[in-house]
Amino acid sequence: MAGKRGTARTEKQADATLAAPTQVAQDVQPIALPSEALRYLEFVRVERRLAARTLALYTLDLEKLMQFAQGVNQPLLALQNAHIRRFVAQMHSGGRSGRGIALILSGWRGFFTWAGRQGLVAHNPVQDVRAPKAPKPLPKALGVDDAVRLAEHEQPNADPWLEARDNAIVELLYGCGLRVGELVGLDVIATSDAHSQGLGWLDLEAAEAHVFGKGSKRRSVPMGKAAVAAVQDWLAIRAQPFGGAHSPRLAAALFVGRRGARLTAQSVWLRLRERSQLAGLTTPVHPHMLRHSFASHLLQSSGNLRAVQELLGHANITTTQVYTRLDFQHLAQAYDAAHPRARRRPQDD
DSSP states (O other): OOOHHHHOOOHHHHHHHTTOHHHHHHHOOOOOOOHHHHHHHHHHHHHSOOOHHHHHHHHHHHHHHHHHHHHTTOOGGGOOHHHHHHHHHHHHHTTOOHHHHHHHHHHHHHHHHHHHHTTSOSSOTTTTOOOOOOOOOOOOOOOHHHHHHHHHOOOTTSOHHHHHHHHHHHHHHHHHOOOHHHHHTEESSOOHHHHHTTOEEEETTTTEEEEEOGGGOEEEEEOOHHHHHHHHHHHHHTTGGGTSTTOTTSOSBSSBOTTSSBOOHHHHHHHHHHHHHHTTOSSOOOHHHHHHHHHHHHHHHHOOHHHHHHHHTOSSHHHHTHHHHHHHHHHHHHHHHHOTTSSOOGGGO
16 A cells, blocks of 8 residues: 555546646656666556556656655665655746645655555655645636626527526526535425425525525525526426426426436536537636636625625635635736836836
8 A cells, every 4th residue: 555645646636747748758857767666666556556647657756756866866765854855845946836746745655655564664754745835726707797798698599498597597606606506406495305405495585595505504695686587587487398386307496407307516517618608708617607706796896805705605704815816916907907107118128
């Protein structure tokens, strides 16, 4: 056994690392590995049944480590904690991302874990070494114009049933900032079953969405006029394909598919992606992007971080504060584009 990453790097991680094979090839030239490293690679290939691509990543990790070891004139198994820390610093100063370093360290950690179990080393020099923290990427949000264009998009030749459903979905995602799981977990009305099963519902008279969010926490979110109207339009025709609201084929869910069953999150992703393309947006839209857009646009207009936190259902305000960075980025871009002192003119250089 060689640890979680030491035995099997996930395909997602493998794909991320292999996204730039040219850079990897430039970083590490083919190098002769010592017998213990070859034994380890054979172990994970046979015992862990790694895919060829994943095994190639393990090999690159060890070649990189061997290259570092030769640079400090040390055998591979004689490396100490200080050496590993130095290697991490070199990779970081060379521009490698924290995520990339973390994956490499995970590979090295797995090798030394295996070596320790074979009695080849007394301790694992990578055990307490961590990669530099990578900055959290800003959430991707639509501009106000694009969000409105998506919400107001109409497809003249589309199925009216699907069009009404998808329009209501967009209005709730963007107008209420719901997570996709909260959206598909909505029922038409409140019932005791819905409450016990962790489902939400809408109260159109009060213009509120009662959702069941992360951490089994319930919250109420106000619905705007556009969202209420869109849901009312959808409810007016929702049961038509099934012969009425009391059809045994029709689920209690607010959003259902062609067979009457509750719509899945994956279906919402696909429909939203298609709708954004039809609306002429250059960026494929996914449900969480509309949640980010809701938060960003609300913060830009109100400046009330606490209110945004409550509406999003964040337990900690530090989670919500990422939108202040997004809001500042928006303001900075507007400043750069419009203010006469934002940039020096060419003749000033």
